[in-house]
Amino acid sequence: MARLRVVPVTAARLGPRLLVAVVAALALLWVAPIAWMFTTGIKPAPEIFALPPTWIPQRPTLDHVHEVLSRWPFLRWTLNSVVVAGATTVLSVLVSVPAAYAFSRLRWRGRDAIFLVFLSSMLIPLEVNVIPLYFLMNRLHLLNTYPAVFLPMIGMPIGIFLLRQFYINIPGELDDAARVDGCGNLRILWHVILPLSRPALAALVIYMFTFAWNEFFWSMIALSSPQMFTLPIGLRALQGAYDIDYGVLMAGAAMAVLPTLMLFLFLRGSIIRGITMTAHK
Amino acid sequence: MRRRYGRIVEIALFILPFAAFWILFRLGPVLYGFFISLYRWDPLGDAKFIGARNYLNLARDPRFWNALVNTLEFAAIAIPLIVGIGLVLALFIFAGRKRRVTTWLEAGFFFPYLLTVSVVGLIWRWLLDPDFGIVLIALRDMGIDPPVFLNEPRWAIPAIALATAWWLAGYRMLLFRAALEDIPDEFYEAARIDGASGALVFFSIVLPLLRPAILFALVLTTISGFIVFGQVLIMTAGGPGRASEVLALYLYRFGFEYLEMGQAAAVGMVLFLIILGMTLVSFRWLGFESSL
Numbered sequence: 124m125a126r127l128r129v130v131p132v133t134a135a136r137l138g139p140r141l142l143v144a145v146v147a148a149l150a151l152l153w154v155a156p157i158a159w160m161f162t163t164g165i166k167p168a169p170e171i172f173a174l175p176p177t178w179i180p181q182r183p184t185l186d187h188v189h190e191v192l193s194r195w196p197f198l199r200w201t202l203n204s205v206v207v208a209g210a211t212t213v214l215s216v217l218v219s220v221p222a223a224y225a226f227s228r229l230r231w232r233g234r235d236a237i238f239l240v241f242l243s244s245m246l247i248p249l250e251v252n253v254i255p256l257y258f259l260m261n262r263l264h265l266l267n268t269y270p271a272v273f274l275p276m277i278g279m280p281i282g283i284f285l286l287r288q289f290y291i292n293i294p295g296e297l298d299d300a301a302r303v304d305g306c307g308n309l310r311i312l313w314h315v316i317l318p319l320s321r322p323a324l325a326a327l328v329i330y331m332f333t334f335a336w337n338e339f340f341w342s343m344i345a346l347s348s349p350q351m352f353t354l355p356i357g358l359r360a361l362q363g364a365y366d367i368d369y370g371v372l373m374a375g376a377a378m379a380v381l382p383t384l385m386l387f388l389f390l391r392g393s394i395i396r397g398i399t400m401t402a403h404k
Numbered sequence: 405m406r407r408r409y410g411r412i413v414e415i416a417l418f419i420l421p422f423a424a425f426w427i428l429f430r431l432g433p434v435l436y437g438f439f440i441s442l443y444r445w446d447p448l449g450d451a452k453f454i455g456a457r458n459y460l461n462l463a464r465d466p467r468f469w470n471a472l473v474n475t476l477e478f479a480a481i482a483i484p485l486i487v488g489i490g491l492v493l494a495l496f497i498f499a500g501r502k503r504r505v506t507t508w509l510e511a512g513f514f515f516p517y518l519l520t521v522s523v524v525g526l527i528w529r530w531l532l533d534p535d536f537g538i539v540l541i542a543l544r545d546m547g548i549d550p551p552v553f554l555n556e557p558r559w560a561i562p563a564i565a566l567a568t569a570w571w572l573a574g575y576r577m578l579l580f581r582a583a584l585e586d587i588p589d590e591f592y593e594a595a596r597i598d599g600a601s602g603a604l605v606f607f608s609i610v611l612p613l614l615r616p617a618i619l620f621a622l623v624l625t626t627i628s629g630f631i632v633f634g635q636v637l638i639m640t641a642g643g644p645g646r647a648s649e650v651l652a653l654y655l656y657r658f659g660f661e662y663l664e665m666g667q668a669a670a671v672g673m674v675l676f677l678i679i680l681g682m683t684l685v686s687f688r689w690l691g692f693e694s695s696l
Contacts, residue, residue, distance in 0.1 A: 146496045146506075153516070156570070214425075218422040229418075251676045252433040252434065253672065255669065259429075274429055278425030283422060355520040373530060375526075379520065387511070395514060403579060
């Protein structure tokens with residue numbers, strides 16, 4: 124009970140039950156925009172603009188979903204997103220694991236200084252680099268391909284940071300024992316460190332996949348043909364140049380959110396744990 | 405001697421794959437971007453060295469200053485909003501953590517973070533639609549005469565900042581909640597025995613102990629604040645007029661609509677320097693022990 128006092132005084136005085144009720148009401152309000160997106164997506168056009176607004180569609184329809192699927196390569200966008208996010212995640216893990224090992228389990232001069240240099244590149248977001256990356260990808264003849272989108276997302280410092288943080292806390296006796304048995308670094312990494320660091324790997328996978336799945340600015344510049352669009356870029360194209368059609372927009376947005384939502388409902392605990400790890404020692 | 409050499413090679417090989425990507429696609433482009441910003445680029449591919457002319461053009465362009473002011477305004481509203489809401493939500497979740505339902509509430513607050521920026525932009529454009537947006541309808545029902553947020557120069561940026569807070573606050577909440585869990589129980593016990601009030605405990609114990617987490621959240625949010633792009637593009641496209649045109653949008657338009665690649669690259673350098681400067685200020689202000 125003592126900790127309850129930490130909350131702003133007013134909340135603490137309300138008593139725990141009332142507090143939870145207030146927070147629950149706030150949480151409902153927080154997710155309401157998402158519910159509103161889903162209901163708008165399955166309402167017929169006149170009902171979308173009905174006053175007073177209806178929360179539960181009176182005559183639900185899949186017309187907007189059909190329109191999205193028939194007028195746009197929506198499934199192709201989904202596939203593109205899966206490929207880009209998958210490649211980013213796999214390659215990030217592959218390059219980050221050995222680097223994090225060298226920055227945590229091996230001792231060498233300049234180790235921490237070099238790590239700090241890598242880490243400080245957190246301050247160079249992708250957005251700052253879009254023009255030079257465009258020049259670079261143009262030279263490599265990669266514009267409008269998958270690699271153009273995922274290559275720049277691989278050397279993100281979060282990968283080595285997250286894994287190193289975890290590796291550092293694994294007791295050194297374990298590698299010593301393996302070394303006595305004649306294991307080299309690769310085998311120690313494979314047989315000792317990796318099996319022990321599943322939570323950190325899971326966190327990195329979740330973080331990188333989400334990051335790549337949602338990336339917008341650079342993807343928009345790198346991809347020019349609608350067949351190559353990822354979901355975020357495709358959704359923007361739905362907006363079109365002509366009159367704004369909220370039914371179609373919300374149906375498209377809802378279709379893009381649905382897989383994320385399902386996955387989140389099933390893996391809520393691991394996703395929240397994983398994402399918490401990326402922001403926390 | 406040979407063994408030592410072999411060891412250096414081994415360490416280099418462990419780091420090399422990561423370092424290659426990092427140099428090619430992260431550090432390299434910053435230097436390349438500076439190089440690009442010193443030239444005038446013909447759409448046909450010819451380049452002419454013009455020194456600092458692109459930067460001078462920026463300094464002389466009222467539209468650039470407008471974009472800079474808009475970006476600062478967005479950052480000034482969005483950064484405190486995102487970090488503040490994240491902290492308050494974390495305190496709520498932490499206080500109710502003994503109840504099962506709290507994990508679901510936390511999940512609800514966090515979920516928007518998993519959405520892509522175009523979904524966030526589209527949802528909020530619809531919520532804030534001047535005629536049929538449910539937020540405006542609700543406000544009118546309450547007897548308030550709301551501004552038509554996205555179509556009003558003064559309100560466009562605050563409205564986008566609000567949508568951004570809804571999107572990003574959940575991640576900060578997780579970060580702060582984890583930091584709150586790190587504070588040992590004895591701290592609260594001791595304070596309680598001394599008869600300290602809730603507010604006193606919060607300001608004299610909790611807040612100082614959260615400092616590293618706050619610094620980390622601040623740096624993270626500063627970056628998102630200054631590179632804001634997708635929400636603006638989708639919710640207002642920089643409008644009405646140029647009332648919400650931010651630096652990243654200015655960069656995009658000069659690069660890919662007016663094909664002034666040199667000038668766009670110069671904007672990229674300016675953005676980078678702003679982020680660097682703001683981060684140094686945050687470190688200075690809150691001390692160096694972040695949660696890094």
